[in-house]
Structures are given as structure tokens and as C-alpha cells.
Amino acid sequence: DAASAFARETYEPALRAHLDGTLSAEMRASVLQDLSRLTGLPESAIGEDLYIDERSYAKAALQARGLEIGMYDSRYTLPLANSGGDPVADDPAMTRYVPGFVAAFHQMIRNDLNVSLGRPYASIRWRELLFGWNWTRAGVAEGQSYATDLAWAMRRNPDLRVLVASGYYDLVTTPADARASIAAARLPEDRVSFTDYASGHMLYLGGTSEAFSADLRAFLEK
Template sequence: MLRHLLVTLALAASLASAAQAQAPAAPPAAAITTHSGLFNGQPVTYRAAVEAWRVSPGEGAASGQIITTSYVRTDPPAGPRPVIFLFNGGPGASTTPLHFGAFGPKRRLGEGAAQQMVDNPDSPLDAADLVFIDPVGTGYSRPLNPDDGQAFWTPNGDALSVKAVIADWLAAHGREASPRYVLGQSYGTTRAALIAHHGADLNLDGVLLFALVARPPGFEMPYVTSLPSFAASAWSHGRIPREGRSAQDVYDQAVQFARTDYVSALIAGASLPPAEMAAVAQAMSALIGLPTDLILEKNLRLSRADFYLNLLKDQGLRTGQLDTRATRPLDAPAQRPPYDDPGLSYTPPRPPGEVTGALPVSAAGLSAVESYFKEHLGFATAETYESLNLEVNAAWTWGQGEDEANQRLAEAMAANPRLRVFWAAGLFDLSTPAYAGRYMLDQAGVPAERLTAALFASGHSVFVDPEGLTRLSAAVRSFVAP
């Protein structure tokens, strides 16, 4: 897997330096508007605020500006009101998928110029206030000067700047006593773990991890932890007999096999007798739908590329990585990563149903996202919204603690007995396989009694299926309930 192909972009070394990014001339004025909606069947009035915060990547004067979009219920029921701080991954990805695909009060439907913003009845705004954070280089957030960006584009510089925004938002809005949670998707799970590590002063109540970044080490575990996702994906394409089994059933059977016969065979290595190797290969073939000969050719060690390039090879197709339900021809014209992955923009068919609250098409020709901020929320800025900034990804400095992030999260939990973790994963995600996430949480020492796990028959973004979004939103409501 390309290092951090995560919601979703891949390293693009040929891109120009991100230092060329334009710096904001001055902080835009905060935009505050009032709205109403129906969420989880409840009528809710809320205040939307788009605000600019000056930040540093640690020590020193502020050298960047982060824009947040918050939604605060103005008619909350009595009792503590949780607040969730949300961010996406990349690095270099804005909050767009979480904001307009999952939890914001409006969701984006359609493609290209036909996109529009409509009501999102699955937003958990009835139960918690929401603050969407676009890190420096994404959304409307920028370094103050072109040369200032690099300090933010490291795991710790990034995490410290976002942590500072969380602290500033809580203080500015008088919410220091509120239950508070951070929610990260994909690389955002690394950011969330590092925020928990650096942010003892935040007194977090919980960390929510969607599509956890986890790279099990060793000669065996990278293969062991990918196998269950291979099996679920083979089930989704009908390449193994379903026999009344669900995707979850097949996944669970593959986990059991991976933890027993498969890992034992890999540990044995060259000392494994040929007959036993053949038996394991046949069992793998029955689970994951690849030919026994190919599995033997690979010495039982199948990379993710081995799987997604071969599962449907007889049909001239490959599957996606981010969502294996997506396909494209094997001989399709080459594209620059991450756009070569058919799973990048995969959206399953949406069942017919009523769509309400559609915002008008921009008279100024703005995209749906730009129109939402500038025309619906009244945010006055000359910046262009950066949904996916590959230049930031190319400029990212690795090797500064990201591989130990899950361990740091476990240490934060040991220091704060109140801190809990919610983990969600898709069974059809090869970029951050579900079992790899659970394995690394277990190995890091995250206490099982303080971990809430939710698996979905979906890909990397578990909320792209309508029923998945409804279930996910309900699980999040339950997790943050006072």
C-alpha cells in the first residue's frame, strides 16, 4: 500500500512544492448564521459559525490560519451538551467527506455541476454540537506566508496546531466544562491519537477513529491482518459461495483462520511441509476466491495488489482499494494516484426517497461547496476551498511519531481513566483493513472494556451507504451520550 493513501490521497512526488501555496492576506471575518433542521426525527435550531484561528505548529508565533465550521444547537435539552471536533485524513484532505457526506446538517448529492446541498437527517446535531476543522493547507486554511507551511506538514506540527484550535474554540465559546470528543478519519486517526497524546490539558472524554491507520509489523502480521478483508471482498463479488453467509460472517471466519492455521503456516516458513502448504493454500482459495496456484506461487503471502488485480482478472477488471466493490478495466488508461483507484469516488446506488432542503444553485457559478460557505453561510473570503491538496501530501515529512500513534493513544488512556475509544471500519477497505486496525489497537494496549467497535459492510468511508450512515450516526450518538 502506498504510504497513507488515506481518504483519500496518495503520495505524489512529482507535484510542485506546497510552499507555493498562497497565504491569506488577513483573517476573514467570522460568519454567523442561524438555521433549523430535522435530525434523528427531532426539530433542531442551530447556529453555524465559520471562524478563523491563528495557530503555530508548536512553539513560537502564529504562522498559520485554520478555519473551523461549527454547528451549535440553540435549543438544547437540559444537561451536559457534548461537542465533537472532526477532521479528515490525507494528509492534505479537507473535512469534506465527514462534513458533507456524513455528519454536517447538509449533505452533498450528485456529480460535477449537478451537485447540490440537501438536508441530512442523519446528522447527530440533535445530540452533540459539531466543529469541523480543516488543517493548514486544506479547506480555506493556509500558512500565513508561503514559507511557513512546511512546519505544519509533519505529524506533530499538524497535531499541535489542531489541538490549539480545539482549546481556543472551547475557551472562546465557553465550553470548557462540556464533554469533548475528537473524531478523525483515515490519517485523521493518527492526528486524533497524537492530539490525545499531546492534549492531556484538553481532558478529552473520547476519541473516535474511522478507518484506523494501522501497519502491523513483522513477516506475518501484514498478511494475516489483510486476509479477512480479502474474504469479505470476495464475498461481495460472488467469488466465493455465500451459502447464506453475510459479509460479516465470512469476515469472522477468515479472522479465525488467519489467527490459527494461516499464521502458523507463515511462521513455519520454508520448514512447512509441501502437503501442509497445499492444504493451507486450498483453504485460502476457498476463503478469498483466488486460484490455489497463484497463492502457492506467492508462498501464501498475498499483497493487497495481488488481491485487487487478480480477483476479477478473468473479467478483465480490478477492484478498488478504498472500496473493493468498485471496479475498473485492467487496461484502462493510467491515472495519477490516488485517481487510479476506482474506490476513490465510489458511491453505491442510493435508493429512491424524498430529498428535502435543496439549496439553490449558485448564481455566481460556484461549486456546491463554495456556494454553501460563501452564499449560504456568508463566509467572505477570496480563497478557494481546497478539498484535496496533493501538494501538502507531497510535502509531508514522515518519521516523526506517526507509527507510534496508537501506542500514544493507549498511554493517554492509561493517564486518563475516563477516556474511551470508538472505532469504525469497513469490511471492503483494503487501504486500512479492519482486522489490522483491531490488531493494532489490541497490541497497543487499548483496554477492551473502553473500546466500542463498529464494523460495516462498506469501504473506507463507512458512511457512503445510506443504511450505514444511519447506523453509524446512531452509534456515535450512543457513544457521546452524557
């Protein structure tokens, strides 16, 4: 569509030109205008380098209305004020999902499995746990994409195929980011399939679950 074409053909080259110091004032003004129109952000909210990270966008998109949009599903909003600061537990979408997940888990544990936990079940401990997580891997270059690991595996196994499923409203792992990672790792194009849905981060929630299930079954049956 128009937004994807703009991102590939105009925006990405403009970002590279800015880094190289070759972006003209005229081109920057033109890109800024289109970027504002497509994202809904005022031009004043977009920095000199034209770069917009997802989390900043989630906070700025509806700032004039005092709202923050969900990273895990941008169709959900919560007030910007009084957030606890946890990027997951306080996410506008996750605050809607998680109570249902936890309630169902407790019911299954208690009624179906007859298990007593003896302590509260902590469904999300992002700030206490993952903020301090060591993501380095032995024998792997720092910052290496996991897509590169996948490329190695596909080279070793010619029968390995990959299905990349994305949600249009997911700001954590956007469809464009997924495609860029796959392209950068140079996975065999003939063994990679892409499917996109009108969904957030979790494709199996809501009205897209049946379409996702059907696509997954078709992929496995090939």
C-alpha cells in the first residue's frame, strides 16, 4: 500500500541520507510532510533525524487527547497519566488481556489440576526480571540477530521452511520489522512465507484466530 511504498522507497533512503549527511533541506521537508500525514504525528513531534521509534510513537500519537496507544495492540488506549512505568504490565492492550489469562490459569490450576500454588501467580515481572536480563550468548557475536541463527539452520536443513505471521496493529514486532530482519539475514526466499492479519501481537486472540489457524494448517500440510 501507499504507506509501505513510502517507507521502502522514500523514508528509508532519507534516513540513510541523513546519516550520511547528504539529505537536502528540500528533501527533508518533503519527507517530513509525508511522514506527518501518514503517522498522524504533528511535524513538531518528529525529530531532526526523522526517526520515530515505536515506543515514542505510542506515547505521541494521541498525546493531544491525553492517551497512550498499546504497543501490543495499537487499537487499545489508556490515559498517559499515572502509568506504573512497566512496559508490559502497564501497556494499554496487555492490561485488558492479562486479567483474563490469569483468571483462566487460576481456574485450571485449582479446578482441573487440583494444585495449590501457595503463593500469588506473577503473570508479568518485566521490570523486576527482564530489565536486568543478560541477553548475551556464548559463541555468538554481540547483537547478532536471531534471524541469522535461523538462516544457518535453513542452510543445514534444506527442508526447513518458515512462516512469518504478523499483526498490523503490533508495534512490538511490526510486519515491516519482521520482513527487514528476514531480508537482512538472507533467508532463502522460496522457503519463507509471510501472512499479515488485522491483529495485535497475539494473532490467536479475537477475530483473526480462525484465519491464522487455517494459514498455519495450510503451511504445515505443504
